[in-house]
Amino acid sequence: MALTSESTTIWKGTLFEGSGDVNLDSSGLANFQVTWEGRSEGVSNMTNPEELLAAAHSSCFSMALSLALAQAGNPPESIQTTAAVTFEAGKGVLGSHLLVSARVPGITEAEFEAFAADAKDNCPISKALAIPITIEAELA
Template identity: 75%
Template sequence: MAVTSESTTVWNGSLVAGSGSVRLDSSKLAEFKVNWRARSEGADATTTPEELLAAAHSSCFSMALSHALSGAGHEPESIQTTAAVTFEAGKGVLGSHLLVSARVPGLSEAEFQSFAEDAKQNCPISQALAGIPITIEAELA
């Protein structure tokens, strides 16, 4: 079954002086302020498209890794993933770096690295980001 997720952004004004908000329509769980200054300078208490992309990447990766591990008989106790998405004005999104720590009883470090690399390559958000470098640091806790 295909599921479509929706968000709506309302923007007012020019890119540099304007601002807006993005609403999570499907879940109705949140609405976030957005502006250019936060995106280009890292300022203000607003989100950015890249922060939202990082949230999507870290959650998708964690789910893909959990699924692969469980499917192979290695039930994870926990997986913590931070995705750091880098943006530069004039160049765009430069890459996503995944920092992963997981507790998986009975799994060797080498086996874990193989599962983590596979999830990095094959989670749907990683596949959608195929045009940028994706790097990973993964460790068993």
């Protein structure tokens, strides 16, 4: 069964002076304000499309890694993933870097790194991105 998730943004004004509100329609869990300053200058009380992309990437990767480990008979105790998405004005999204630490009893560091690399390449968000994706994976 296919599931479609929806978010709506209402933008008012020009790119540089305007602002927008992003609503997570499907879940109704959050509404975020976005502005150019939040995107280009890192204003702390606003989000930006790259932060939202990082949230999608880190959660999707964690879920894919958890599934692969469990299917191989090594369910993880925990997985912590940070996705750092880099944006540069005039160039766009330059990449996503995944920083992963996990507790997985019964596997070696090399085995974990192989699972992490596979999840990096095959989680649905990674597959949807046309940007370089790098990773650092560490078994805790």
